[in-house]
Amino acid sequence: xxxxxxxxxxxxxxxxxxxxxxxxxxxxxxxxxxxxxxxxxxxxxxxxxxxxx
Numbered sequence: 001x002x003x004x005x006x007x008x009x010x011x012x013x014x015x016x017x018x019x020x021x022x023x024x025x026x027x028x029x030x031x032x033x034x035x036x037x038x039x040x041x042x043x044x045x046x047x048x049x050x051x052x053x
Contacts, residue, residue, distance in 0.1 A: 002034040 009017045012024040021027065031043065 003032055005032060005035075006030040 006029065008028045009019065009021045010026055010028055011017045011021055017025065029045075036043070
């Protein structure tokens with residue numbers, strides 16, 4: 001799948017976690033090269049964080 005985006009959840013120390021990251025954790029996404037093409041583009045991402053309390 002050329003447009004599949006790998007998403008990984010990481011903890012405060014940058015170590016992979018299962019499920020949602022805890023406080024101060026984050027998600028890291030790898031943008032697939034076919035999505036970017038050979039041109040310089042602007043990529044805007046929006047995130048809705050409704051899983052945390």
